[in-house]
Amino acid sequence: MANKSIRYGVSLRKRExxxxxxxxxxxxxxxxxxxxxxxxxxxxxxxxxxxxTYAGGAYSFHTxxxxxxxxxxxxxxxx
Numbered sequence: 054m055a056n057k058s059i060r061y062g063v064s065l066r067k068r069e070x071x072x073x074x075x076x077x078x079x080x081x082x083x084x085x086x087x088x089x090x091x092x093x094x095x096x097x098x099x100x101x102x103x104x105x106t107y108a109g110g111a112y113s114f115h116t117x118x119x120x121x122x123x124x125x126x127x128x129x130x131x132x
Contacts, residue, residue: 072112080114083107090114 059065080090082100089102098107098114110116 076112 059069076092079088080098081088082090082103082105084105085100085103087100087102090098090100090107092112092114093099093106095111096108098109099105100107107114109119
């Protein structure tokens with residue numbers, strides 16, 4: 054059943070559905086490699102397998118800005 058929080062506009066409802074799907078998904082743990090990381094709260098992600106806790110985005114485990122920083126750090130490490 055559709056969420057009743059957004060009433061008008063198909064594009065708004067589709068965008069909300071995409072964010073909720075991203076929020077409820079499981080992500081791959083950076084420590085153990087299992088797909089067991091779930092959202093505990095806003096920006097708090099927890100691996101159910103190895104009990105590791107991470108700080109990430111509000112709705113997604115990895116943010117676009119975080120990906121850019123990781124790329125820059127790996128390039129700097131290679132030099």
